[in-house]
Structures are given as structure tokens and as C-alpha cells.
Amino acid sequence: MLGDGAVAVAHPNIALVKYWGKRDERLILPCTDSLSMTLDIFPTTTHVQLTDQNTQDAVLTDGAVARGEMARRITAFLDVIRERAGRTERAMVETRNTVPLGAGLASSASGFAALALAATDAYGLSLEPVALSRLARRGSGSAARSIFGGFVLWHSGASDDPDPDLASYAEPLAHAHLDLALVAVLVETGPKPVSSREAMRRTAMTSPLFPDWLATTRGDVTAMREALAREDIATVGEIAERNALGLHRTMETAVPPVRYLTPTSHRVLEGVRDMRARGLPAWATMDAGPNVKVLCGGGDAQRVAGELRKQSGCAAVVARSGPGAVLRKKVR
Numbered sequence: 637m638l639g640d641g642a643v644a645v646a647h648p649n650i651a652l653v654k655y656w657g658k659r660d661e662r663l664i665l666p667c668t669d670s671l672s673m674t675l676d677i678f679p680t681t682t683h684v685q686l687t688d689q690n691t692q693d694a695v696l697t698d699g700a701v702a703r704g705e706m707a708r709r710i711t712a713f714l715d716v717i718r719e720r721a722g723r724t725e726r727a728m729v730e731t732r733n734t735v736p737l738g739a740g741l742a743s744s745a746s747g748f749a750a751l752a753l754a755a756t757d758a759y760g761l762s763l764e765p766v767a768l769s770r771l772a773r774r775g776s777g778s779a780a781r782s783i784f785g786g787f788v789l790w791h792s793g794a795s796d797d798p799d800p801d802l803a804s805y806a807e808p809l810a811h812a813h814l815d816l817a818l819v820a821v822l823v824e825t826g827p828k829p830v831s832s833r834e835a836m837r838r839t840a841m842t843s844p845l846f847p848d849w850l851a852t853t854r855g856d857v858t859a860m861r862e863a864l865a866r867e868d869i870a871t872v873g874e875i876a877e878r879n880a881l882g883l884h885r886t887m888e889t890a891v892p893p894v895r896y897l898t899p900t901s902h903r904v905l906e907g908v909r910d911m912r913a914r915g916l917p918a919w920a921t922m923d924a925g926p927n928v929k930v931l932c933g934g935g936d937a938q939r940v941a942g943e944l945r946k947q948s949g950c951a952a953v954v955a956r957s958g959p960g961a962v963l964r965k966k967v968r
């Protein structure tokens with residue numbers, strides 16, 4: 637063991653306007669801005685300890701040794717940090733999630749946000765939140781947003797910036813105070829058939845709807861910012877649902893198609909439309925997985941969750957706006 641270890645905690649975020657498409661795969665530079673709310677559920681806790689005993693990083697995820705693609709991504713991310721810190725020691729990383737991995741419940745966002753914070757601290761770097769966001773982005777794009785709490789905007793960065801990496805970071809929307817809740821309906825919690833990284837690449841390369849998707853998303857970010865500033869929950873919900881449905885339509889026209897939504901997901905979507913028709917305002921959003929996240933006013937959350945449980949037979953967890961990534965404590 638070498639020096640102090642570090643422990644950091646970060647929460648997942650749910651994009652109200654989605655990130656889907658990269659203009660630079662290596663630096664993880666997105667094609668568009670995106671906008672999210674950090675949640676107060678399903679945190680990831682990550683402990684990083686440096687060692688001079690090992691020749692490779694050792695990664696334990698929920699008690700199991702990480703291998704393959706995930707281990708490779710974590711080592712590549714730690715290499716970025718080691719290069720910046722001018723250090724060469726390997727790391728022992730232990731990560732605990734409170735949500736099943738790979739099920740489209742944003743574990744990579746909370747995971748890389750917590751790892752960015754714990755690992756920079758362990759390697760003796762102290763980064764401002766915006767710089768940390770830029771770094772977390774290199775692990776997983778959506779992790780850039782989980783550095784901050786509340787409503788967060790991730791700037792794609794100007795494509796003509798001489799150092800494009802400098803321009804792509806997230807920042808909190810300090811004046812957005814909407815009382816928005818999210819009910820996560822757990823349709824399935826197994827690993828997804830296609831990783832979001834692969835699905836994103838495939839969509840960008842093959843979907844005929846991809847250029848339209850980018851144009852619509854750019855407009856949605858502007859409209860969403862305005863709706864948040866007005867605390868206009870109906871417009872926030874409508875834009876979020878339309879953006880998510882557009883995302884899934886775009887993926888479904890990729891070759892071969894990417895289909896994350898299952899018959900149960902579609903039943904939940906119908907239930908949401910039905911609630912709206914009965915005067916209970918709620919809107920759906922879905923990411924790279926079959927789970928449906930339902931947005932509603934804070935005061936309606938328990939009722940919406942109860943109706944969704946009854947209607948779908950699935951577990952439903954209520955989330956509200958959550959905090960940014962924090963360093964927990966130093967351990968020896």
C-alpha cells in the first residue's frame with residue numbers, strides 16, 4: 637500500500653435531453669449539449685488505494701473482479717489521471733453500486749464520477765469541479781454531469797476549439813429549482829444486450845434518422861432550459877418524453893436495429909399516457925435499457941409510483957434531485 641487512499645460517492649443522473657452520438661470517440665466529445673437531473677438514489681461508492689506491489693490495476697466491482705471491457709476502460713481512465721499526475725503506481729479500485737450494473741440505470745455515470753474524484757485525490761491531484769467534470773467525461777460521457785447535483789448542462793464544446801477537450805464540460809444550472817421527481821420503474825435489471833457505447837456508435841454510423849436526431853436535440857436543450865427557468869413542469873415533461881421517444885426511434889432504425897424497450901416497457905409507457913389522460917401529470921423517459929423513468933411533480937410522486945406498481949407489477953423507486961460527487965474520507 638502507498639500513502640492515503642480515497643473514497644468518493646457519486647449519484648446517477650437522468651438526462652432530460654439525451655446525449656447520443658460522439659464527434660470524438662477517444663476524448664468522448666459529444667455531438668450535442670445535453671441536460672440532466674442528478675438523482676438522490678442508487679449511489680456508487682468507490683475506494684482507490686495506490687500500490688507499488690502490482691503491475692496491473694486491480695478492480696473489484698460489487699465484490700467481483702472486473703474483467704474484459706470494463707477493466708480495460710477503468711485502466712485507460714486511470715492512465716489519463718496517472719499521466720496528468722506524473723505518477724506510475726497502479727491502483728486498487730473497489731466499487732460498490734446500489735443498482736444492478738448495465739441495466740440502463742446510469743451506473744457508468746455515477747461510477748466514473750466517483751472514480752474520477754477518488755482517483756484524482758489518491759494520485760495527489762486536486763481539480764476544480766469543472767475540470768473534474770471534463771476528466772470524468774473521459775471515462776463515460778454522462779459521468780461529466782454526475783459531478784454536479786441538481787439540474788446540469790453538459791456543453792458539447794465548440795468543434796473549432798483548438799483544444800476541444802477544454803471546451804466540453806458540465807456545469808450546474810444554478811437557477812433551476814423545479815420540484816421534479818422521478819419514479820424509476822424497474823422493468824428488468826439484468827445486463828443489457830448491447831452496451832450503450834456500441835449502440836451509440838452503431839446509431840451514429842447507420843441510422844438515417846441520426847442527423848434529424850441531432851438537430852432536434854439541439855432545439856430541445858434550448859427549449860428545456862427555458863422551461864426549467866419558468867418552472868414549467870408540463871413543458872419540461874413533454875420535451876423530455878418526446879426527446880426520449882425520438883432517441884429510441886433513432887436507435888431502432890440503426891442497422892442492425894438497437895431495441896432496448898420490451899413489451900413491459902411499452903405497457904408502462906401506456907400507463908403513463910393513461911395517467912395523463914386521467915389528469916395525473918407524468919411523463920416518461922428511457923435510456924439504454926428497458927427501464928422506464930417517470931417524471932412528475934414532487935407532490936405527485938408517491939401517487940404516480942403507486943399507480944405504476946399496480947399497473948405494471950414492477951418495483952418502482954421514487955427519486956428526487958440529488959447531490960454532486962463528494963469525497964467521503966481518507967483511509968489508511
Ligand code: DP6
Nearest residue numbers: 651654655776777778832833923924
Ligand atoms: C442514453 O455516458 O453511458 O444514458 O460516453 O459511451 O460511456 P459513453 O456513454 P454513456 O451514454 C449515456 C447515454 C444515455 C443518455 C444520457 O445519459 O444522456
